Amino acid sequence: MTLLRWNKPQAAGWPLDEINRLQQEVSRLFGRPLLRSVRPTLFDQWAPAIDLFEDRDQLVLKAELPGLNKEDIEVSLHDGALTLSGERKSAQAETEGSLIRSERFTGRFQRSVSLPVPVATDKVHAHYENGVLTVTLPKAEEAKPRQIEVRVK
Amino acid sequence: MNALTQNNAAGVPVRQENHEDTFARPEVDIHETAAGYVLLAEMPGVAREGLDITVEDNQLTLTGRRAVEPATKSEALLRESHGLDYRRVFDLSPEIDRDRITAGVEQGLVTVTLPKAQRAQPRKIEVR
Numbered sequence: 001m002t003l004l005r006w007n008k009p010q011a012a013g014w015p016l017d018e019i020n021r022l023q024q025e026v027s028r029l030f031g032r033p034l035l036r037s038v039r040p041t042l043f044d045q046w047a048p049a050i051d052l053f054e055d056r057d058q059l060v061l062k063a064e065l066p067g068l069n070k071e072d073i074e075v076s077l078h079d080g081a082l083t084l085s086g087e088r089k090s091a092q093a094e095t096e097g098s099l100i101r102s103e104r105f106t107g108r109f110q111r112s113v114s115l116p117v118p119v120a121t122d123k124v125h126a127h128y129e130n131g132v133l134t135v136t137l138p139k140a141e142e143a144k145p146r147q148i149e150v151r152v153k
Numbered sequence: 154m155n156a157l158t159q160n161n162a163a164g165v166p167v168r169q170e171n172h173e174d175t176f177a178r179p180e181v182d183i184h185e186t187a188a189g190y191v192l193l194a195e196m197p198g199v200a201r202e203g204l205d206i207t208v209e210d211n212q213l214t215l216t217g218r219r220a221v222e223p224a225t226k227s228e229a230l231l232r233e234s235h236g237l238d239y240r241r242v243f244d245l246s247p248e249i250d251r252d253r254i255t256a257g258v259e260q261g262l263v264t265v266t267l268p269k270a271q272r273a274q275p276r277k278i279e280v281r
Contacts, residue, residue: 049234055227064197064234067262097186104180104195116230130220131197131261 046105048084052113057144059115059137066131067104075126075135080118082135085110117143176240179217179263189249189268196239197261203238204263206256213243213254215263 053060063084065073073086090106118140126135179194196204199217207214217239245251250270257264 052231053227101183
C-alpha cells in the first residue's frame with residue numbers, strides 16, 4: 001500500500017512549500033496576491049468550471065476538463081438541461097511509482113446546466129481540445145429572434 | 154512586474170483577463186519513481202505553443218498561456234472559469250538531472266519528467 005505524504009516540508013528532496021514562501025514574499029512586496037488557487041470544487045467534490053455563452057443563434061458551453069480522453073466524457077441533453085459527466089481514473093493507476101503530491105481530482109464528476117432557451121437537439125455538437133470541452137447548441141427556430149415585417153398602411 | 158491590478162471600491166483586486174502579472178496556480182500531482190519524478194500539471198486551454206518551461210538555478214518555472222479565443226458577440230450567462238494564464242514554480246532537489254528534463258502537453262495536461270542523475274562512475278585519479 002502506498003501512503004500519501006502531504007505537505008511535508010522537512011522531507012528531503014522536494015521542498016514544495018518554498019513556493020508558498022516565494023508567493024508570500026512577492027505578495028508582500030506588491031501588496032496583492034500573485035498567484036491564485038482556483039480549485040474547481042463544489043462542496044469539495046470535483047465540479048469542473050463551466051462557462052455558458054449566448055448569442056443570437058446558439059448557446060455555447062465550455063467546461064474545463066484537462067487530461068481526459070474524449071471517450072471518458074459524456075454529454076447528454078434532457079428536458080432542457082445539459083448534463084456533463086465522466087470519470088478520471090485515479091492518479092495512482094496512471095503512472096507508476098508513488099504519489100508524493102496529489103492535488104488533481106480523480107473519480108467521477110457530473111454537472112448539469114439548465115438551458116435558458118430551447119435548442120435544436122439534433123444539431124448539438126461537441127468537441128474536446130486542449131482539455132476544454134466545447135458544446136455548441138444551436139437554438140431551436142422558434143427561439144431565435146425573428147424580424148417581423150410590419151406593414152404600415 | 155509592471156502594470157498594477159485595478160482594485161474595485163472595496164480594495165479587492167478585480168479579475169482581469171490574462172493580466173500580465175496575475176496567474177492561476179495549476180493543480181499538480183507528483184509521482185516519484187526510482188528513475189526520477191513525474192509532475193502532472195493541469196492547464197486547460199493551453200496548447201503546446203503556449204507552454205513555457207524554464208529551469209534556472211534550482212527552480213523550475215512552468216508557465217502556460219492560453220490560446221487566445223476570437224472575440225465573439227456572445228453574452229456570458231455563466232462564467233466560472235478564471236480565464237487566467239497559469240504559472241507555478243518548483244524547487245528542484247539536487248538529485249535531478251537538469252539536462253534531461255523533458256515535457257509534453259496533452260489535452261491541457263502538462264507532463265514534466267525529471268530524471269534523477271545517474272550515479273557517477275567511480276573515477277580513478279592519477280597520482281603524480
